[in-house]
Amino acid sequence: MPTRTELEVFLATEFPQSDFLIESLEPEQITLRKPVSFADLRPGGTVSGPTMMALADCALYVAILARIGIVPLAVTTSLSFNFMRKPLSEADLLATCNLLKLGRSLAVGEVQLYSEGDERAVAHAVGTYSIPPQSD
Amino acid sequence: MPTRTELEVFLATEFPQSDFLIESLEPEQITLRKPVSFADLRPGGTVSGPTMMALADCALYVAILARIGIVPLAVTTSLSFNFMRKPLSEADLLATCNLLKLGRSLAVGEVQLYSEGDERAVAHAVGTYSIPPQSD
Amino acid sequence: MPTRTELEVFLATEFPQSDFLIESLEPEQITLRKPVSFADLRPGGTVSGPTMMALADCALYVAILARIGIVPLAVTTSLSFNFMRKPLSEADLLATCNLLKLGRSLAVGEVQLYSEGDERAVAHAVGTYSIPPQSD
Amino acid sequence: MPTRTELEVFLATEFPQSDFLIESLEPEQITLRKPVSFADLRPGGTVSGPTMMALADCALYVAILARIGIVPLAVTTSLSFNFMRKPLSEADLLATCNLLKLGRSLAVGEVQLYSEGDERAVAHAVGTYSIPPQSD
Numbered sequence: 001m002p003t004r005t006e007l008e009v010f011l012a013t014e015f016p017q018s019d020f021l022i023e024s025l026e027p028e029q030i031t032l033r034k035p036v037s038f039a040d041l042r043p044g045g046t047v048s049g050p051t052m053m054a055l056a057d058c059a060l061y062v063a064i065l066a067r068i069g070i071v072p073l074a075v076t077t078s079l080s081f082n083f084m085r086k087p088l089s090e091a092d093l094l095a096t097c098n099l100l101k102l103g104r105s106l107a108v109g110e111v112q113l114y115s116e117g118d119e120r121a122v123a124h125a126v127g128t129y130s131i132p133p134q135s136d
Numbered sequence: 137m138p139t140r141t142e143l144e145v146f147l148a149t150e151f152p153q154s155d156f157l158i159e160s161l162e163p164e165q166i167t168l169r170k171p172v173s174f175a176d177l178r179p180g181g182t183v184s185g186p187t188m189m190a191l192a193d194c195a196l197y198v199a200i201l202a203r204i205g206i207v208p209l210a211v212t213t214s215l216s217f218n219f220m221r222k223p224l225s226e227a228d229l230l231a232t233c234n235l236l237k238l239g240r241s242l243a244v245g246e247v248q249l250y251s252e253g254d255e256r257a258v259a260h261a262v263g264t265y266s267i268p269p270q271s272d
Numbered sequence: 273m274p275t276r277t278e279l280e281v282f283l284a285t286e287f288p289q290s291d292f293l294i295e296s297l298e299p300e301q302i303t304l305r306k307p308v309s310f311a312d313l314r315p316g317g318t319v320s321g322p323t324m325m326a327l328a329d330c331a332l333y334v335a336i337l338a339r340i341g342i343v344p345l346a347v348t349t350s351l352s353f354n355f356m357r358k359p360l361s362e363a364d365l366l367a368t369c370n371l372l373k374l375g376r377s378l379a380v381g382e383v384q385l386y387s388e389g390d391e392r393a394v395a396h397a398v399g400t401y402s403i404p405p406q407s408d
Numbered sequence: 409m410p411t412r413t414e415l416e417v418f419l420a421t422e423f424p425q426s427d428f429l430i431e432s433l434e435p436e437q438i439t440l441r442k443p444v445s446f447a448d449l450r451p452g453g454t455v456s457g458p459t460m461m462a463l464a465d466c467a468l469y470v471a472i473l474a475r476i477g478i479v480p481l482a483v484t485t486s487l488s489f490n491f492m493r494k495p496l497s498e499a500d501l502l503a504t505c506n507l508l509k510l511g512r513s514l515a516v517g518e519v520q521l522y523s524e525g526d527e528r529a530v531a532h533a534v535g536t537y538s539i540p541p542q543s544d
Contacts, residue, residue, distance in 0.1 A: 014179055043150055049212050050190035057185055076185050077378065078350055078400065080216035080488045082516050082534060084509040100532050101492040105377070106349065106402070108490050110518070110532065124508050124518065126490060126534060128350065128400075130378070213514065214486055214536065216352045218380050218398060220373040236396050237356040241513070242485065242538070244354050246382070246396065260372050260382065262354060262398060264486065264536075266514070286451055315422055321484050322462035329457055348457050352488035 002070050007062060010070050020058050023094060030066055032059045033116075034093040045089035052093065053081060056111040056125035059095040064107045064129050067099065071132065074107075079127040087122045088115035105131050138206050143198055146206050156194050159230060166202055168195045169252075170229040181225035188229065189217060192247040192261035195231040200243045200265050203235065207267065210243075215263040223258045224251035241267055274342050279334060282342050292330050295366060302338055304331045305388075306365040317361035324365065325353060328383040328397035331367040336379045336401050339371065343404065346379075351399040359394045360387035377403055410478050415470060418478050428466050431502060438474055440467045441524075442501040453497035460501065461489060464519040464533035467503040472515045472537050475507065479540065482515075487535040495530045496523035513539055 002010070004025050011020060023031040034040075034047075034055045042048045057076055064074060087093060094114045101108040111125040138146070140161050147156060159167040170176075170183075170191045178184045193212060200210060223229060230250045237244040247261040274282070276297050283292060295303040306312075306319075306327045314320045329348055336346060359365060366386045373380040383397040410418070412433050419428060431439040442448075442455075442463045450456045465484060472482060495501060502522045509516040519533040 017175070039153075043208070048190075049193055049215070050186055053189045053193075053215070054184075054186035057189075072179070076219050078216070078218045079185075079189070080214070080352055080534065082214045082508070082536065083212050084511075084516055100490070100529055103492075108492055108532070121508055124516070124534065126488065126532065128490065216398065216488055218372070218400065220375075220380055236354070236393055239356075244356055244396070257372055260380070260398065262352065262396065264354065289447070311425070315480070320462075321465055321487070322458055325461045325465075325487070326456075326458035329461075344451070348491050350488070350490045351457070351461070352486070354486045355484050 001067065002065065006070065007066060010065070011058070011062065014072065015058060018054065018058065020055060022062065025066060029096060029098050030059065030063045031094055031096045032062060034095070036092050041089055047087040047093060049083060052087070052113055052123050053079070055093055055095045056081070056113060056123070057127065059097040059111050060109045060127045060129065063097040063099055063109055064102070064131070067102055068131065073132040074129050077128045077130045079125060081123055081125045083123045085120060085122045088118060091115040091117050105133070107131060137203065138201060142206065143202060146201070147194070147198065150208065151194060154190065154194065156191060158198065161202060165232060165234050166195065166199045167230055167232045168198065170231070172228050177225055183223040183229055185219060188223070188249055188259050189215070191229055191231045192217070192249060192259070193263065195233040195247050196245045196263045196265065199233040199235055199245055200238070203238055204267065209268040210265050213264045213266045215261060217259055217261045219259045221256060221258045224254060227251040227253050241269070243267060273339065274337060278342065279338060282337070283330070283334065286344065287330060290326065290330065292327060294334065297338060301368060301370050302331065302335045303366055303368045304334060306367070308364050313361055319359040319361070319365060321355060324359070324385055324395050325351070327365055327367045328353070328385060328395070329399065331369040331383050332381045332399045332401065335369040335371055335381055336374070339374055340403065345404040346401050349400045349402045351397060353395055353397045355395045357392060357394045360390060363387040363389050377405070379403060409475065410473060414478065415474060418473070419466070419470065422480065423466060426462065426466065428463060430470065433474060437504060437506050438467065438471045439502055439504045440470060442503070444500050449497055455495040455497070455501060457491060460495070460521055460531050461487070463501060463503045464489065464521060464531070465535065467505040467519050468517045468535045468537065471505040471507055471517055472510070472539070475510055476539065481540040482537050485536045485538045487533060489531055489533045491531045493528060493530045496526060499523040499525050513541070515539060
């Protein structure tokens with residue numbers, strides 16, 4: 001399985017526009033961090049929905065790759081979000097992903113998004129990834 | 137109700153990072169355009185999922201504001217996506233939104249995303265917006 | 273492809289508890305009918321959410337089988353619903369399904385649910401089905 | 409707040425067709441049980457999707473009522489499901505609901521469905537309920 005460094009290199013290559021960091025990496029759960037800066041805020045001083053969606057999508061992807069190896073062809077097939085609270089404007093966003101299923105061709109995971117320092121989730125996501133057939 | 141120009145000014149103010157354009161604006165249906173450039177592409181030459189999600193979210197928002205007036209406090213409460221085909225790399229993305237419900241406190245809409253020139257949807261979204269109580 | 277009679281026989285066998293009828297069957301769109309009787313109503317005189325969910329799931333299934341043939345192993349992998357209005361208590365429910373994608377291994381469709389006689393959708397569903405590999 | 413008995417009486421009145429039981433009731437988490445009998449099975453010996461959807465919807469409803477009191481006007485506004493594994497045919501279904509948000513007008517919860525005796529979730533649901541304004 002890929003090391004944390006290998007995943008970080010992959011992230012930086014595959015998502016050069018993003019600045020997501022791997023906060024923790026365990027077999028059952030991974031957490032990404034999104035450093036929040038002024039450029040990420042919308043009028044009103046909150047992190048935008050698309051930033052949260054991009055972070056959740058990436059957390060799910062990293063959680064799967066951490067288990068199956070770096071398979072760039074895995075693709076998101078569905079993502080659903082509930083937005084529950086306004087993120088804090090002066091705190092980083094954290095996204096914790098748990099895989100609910102890791103099958104041969106389909107993975108399902110859920111993601112909780114938090115503002116650092118407040119344990120109540122600001123958003124919740126569930127997503128599915130299609131995993132291409134592996135040559136054995 | 138707001139004019140197209142008023143909506144465009146609002147978009148440019150509220151979403152300064154985005155470059156979405158109002159392609160058409162009718163009472164029952166609105167379409168946004170996302171000009172796709174090299175910077176929007178992921179390795180493999182396709183538009184990223186987060187770009188599609190941001191465009192769908194914005195299309196739903198504009199469709200609601202075009203009907204209720206510019207109410208900046210309307211907030212997305214849920215969004216769900218199905219990603220069906222790889223967008224073309226050399227075509228703009230179009231997002232067409234139809235409102236399914238426009239109630240006093242909740243609006244529901246669906247969005248089809250296309251690559252210009254190919255009528256098959258690349259992604260489909262359904263979203264809900266919470267509308268704040270209006271002072272009469 | 274299966275005839276309408278073959279699909280009706282399949283429905284009656286596969287879903288013996290349901291009383292859903294095929295209202296119309298076209299290549300791009302199918303409609304099911306749920307005759308609503310007193311037993312289907314909840315206190316308050318409305319059709320229950322689970323009845324609507326079962327009807328939408330079945331409509332998606334029939335839409336797929338009508339295109340790929342009767343493949344009992346196709347399984348729902350995801351379904352998402354928005355409930356928008358209270359169905360009428362004295363009208364049948366109609367569910368109209370359009371397929372958004374029919375790929376080799378995954379189908380995606382959307383369903384609009386109506387009370388007969390009122391064109392505004394009471395609920396909207398999007399679902400995905402996994403299609404087993406076909407032996408050629 | 410309602411007692412377990414009050415909730416059970418309410419369930420039996422509001423959902424007379426269902427046979428769901430309250431398995432456990434804690435402030436942060438409630439679990440419902442669906443006794444599975446032959447009549448609940450589909451060809452192939454598995455519990456039907458609509459049975460799982462009805463159970464998840466009900467679990468979310470009970471979790472909310474346990475916190476806000478018995479408010480029959482609370483209504484489901486959205487529900488999304490991922491179906492991950494085939495339930496066992498000879499085991500009861502259990503649905504455990506955690507509330508992610510309990511606001512004044514909107515509640516969000518997630519539900520994990522299990523076959524008793526197997527800790528891997530067979531399905532996962534996320535739903536939102538609209539809560540009517542309370543007269544104080």
